Amino acid sequence: MSIQRCGAMKGDPGYHPSRSALLAAGSLSADVQTITVLEILRGQGLDAIVLKGPAIAYWLYEHPGERAYADTDLLVEPDALSQVEAVLRSMGYRYGSDRVENQGDLPELLPWVKGTNAVDLHTNLLGIQSTPEHAWPRLAADPEEVVVAGKKLPVLSTPARTLHLALHAAQHGAHELKPLEDLRRGIAQLSTDTWQAAASLAHEVDAVGAMLSGLTLLPEGNRLASELGLLARSNVRLELARAGTPPVSLAIADLVDRQTRGRRTEFVMRKLFPSRSFLIWWSPLARKGAFGMLLARIWRVIWCFWHLPGGARKWLHARRAS
Amino acid sequence: MHGPIWRLRQNDLEWRVIEDEIVLVDLASSEYMALNGSAALLWKALAEGSSEMDLARLLSETFDVPEEVAREDVALFIAALRSKRLISELSDA
Numbered sequence: 001m002s003i004q005r006c007g008a009m010k011g012d013p014g015y016h017p018s019r020s021a022l023l024a025a026g027s028l029s030a031d032v033q034t035i036t037v038l039e040i041l042r043g044q045g046l047d048a049i050v051l052k053g054p055a056i057a058y059w060l061y062e063h064p065g066e067r068a069y070a071d072t073d074l075l076v077e078p079d080a081l082s083q084v085e086a087v088l089r090s091m092g093y094r095y096g097s098d099r100v101e102n103q104g105d106l107p108e109l110l111p112w113v114k115g116t117n118a119v120d121l122h123t124n125l126l127g128i129q130s131t132p133e134h135a136w137p138r139l140a141a142d143p144e145e146v147v148v149a150g151k152k153l154p155v156l157s158t159p160a161r162t163l164h165l166a167l168h169a170a171q172h173g174a175h176e177l178k179p180l181e182d183l184r185r186g187i188a189q190l191s192t193d194t195w196q197a198a199a200s201l202a203h204e205v206d207a208v209g210a211m212l213s214g215l216t217l218l219p220e221g222n223r224l225a226s227e228l229g230l231l232a233r234s235n236v237r238l239e240l241a242r243a244g245t246p247p248v249s250l251a252i253a254d255l256v257d258r259q260t261r262g263r264r265t266e267f268v269m270r271k272l273f274p275s276r277s278f279l280i281w282w283s284p285l286a287r288k289g290a291f292g293m294l295l296a297r298i299w300r301v302i303w304c305f306w307h308l309p310g311g312a313r314k315w316l317h318a319r320r321a322s
Numbered sequence: 323m324h325g326p327i328w329r330l331r332q333n334d335l336e337w338r339v340i341e342d343e344i345v346l347v348d349l350a351s352s353e354y355m356a357l358n359g360s361a362a363l364l365w366k367a368l369a370e371g372s373s374e375m376d377l378a379r380l381l382s383e384t385f386d387v388p389e390e391v392a393r394e395d396v397a398l399f400i401a402a403l404r405s406k407r408l409i410s411e412l413s414d415a
Contacts, residue, residue: 002354003345004355005358006361006402007361008360008381008399010394010395017345021340021345028337031347063339064338149336
């Protein structure tokens with residue numbers, strides 16, 4: 001992307017765009033990519049919902065340029081994932097799992113790259129414990145729109161976007177400033193009714209723990225969580241999230257949170273035998289054909305049991321501290 | 323007589339205000355531009371629609387330059403934007 005520099009006066013001194021201006025140009029470039037991808041997906045009869053980026057910048061910031069972003073995040077229907085991936089492949093994108101390695105347990109995020117452009121496909125929001133198939137109709141209900149360059153981009157409903165503010169903050173923790181600033185603005189600008197609707201949605205998709213983890217990263221979020229009645233729940237997950245605990249400990253907390261044997265069994269099976277897309281992200285082995293996929297499945301089970309004792313110890317420690 | 327009113331193109335154009343700068347992308351040409359303070363001032367006025375005369379007055383008052391010099395600068399700026407099809411004429415005032 002090259003940027004032409006322009007002044008209006010002959011006497012203007014040499015102009016070099018500021019760093020903020022260059023970041024804003026990057027955001028515009030991401031918008032162009034988002035518009036292009038969505039138009040092609042629509043042409044194929046495929047739906048996608050824009051997450052983060054313009055969905056937040058045009059919502060909570062007076063000037064969208066105040067919130068920079070560099071890539072496109074799309075929530076897609078789980079059943080349509082392979083079709084969406086095929087479209088991206090036909091557009092010259094390739095699966096770019098290296099980009100998110102070492103970022104923790106990200107089963108719902110599938111990164112695709114084309115040069116310096118990136119499209120992250122999501123089949124669920126990180127922090128939601130129910131399956132993508134259960135969450136999708138609830139997250140995709142009543143989508144709204146933002147207008148960028150005269151084009152309408154679909155975004156989540158206000159309650160779903162509000163929930164996502166807390167989940168995104170929880171995902172990145174106390175040291176990532178941008179999601180915290182988004183959350184701070186969301187708490188300041190959105191009504192308690194909106195947050196209540198977000199909390200109801202969190203109950204529906206099994207994301208109350210992660211919502212609480214996000215909210216309590218800010219003092220005003222702590223007050224809001226109390227107002228919403230979320231703090232009455234066990235704070236084991238909160239202790240774990242604050243400690244930057246490995247995914248297995250959080251998975252144990254999630255398991256314990258489940259009320260019925262059936263839901264616990266379903267959860268364990270999903271962790272031990274995750275989707276093909278997850279394995280492709282999770283293990284390089286799974287990217288090496290059918291035999292590699294088989295090895296990755298075996299390695300996943302071994303990995304889970306290998307990390308179970310350490311995860312359980314940390315979970316017990318967090319439970320005592322909570 | 324203020325001449326024609328110019329206004330930014332209404333479609334395929336997105337821009338961001340960054341303090342006193344503006345960054346824009348023209349989706350039709352895939353061109354990116356960064357505007358400094360003087361250009362950003364005029365751009366914002368063009369978003370509402372403005373004549374060259376009014377733009378020159380705005381530039382002259384804001385940057386304390388003689389109005390005659392400002393008129394020349396505005397004419398060049400308008401010509402540059404027209405050549406890129408970033409603005410269109412609304413009507414004769």
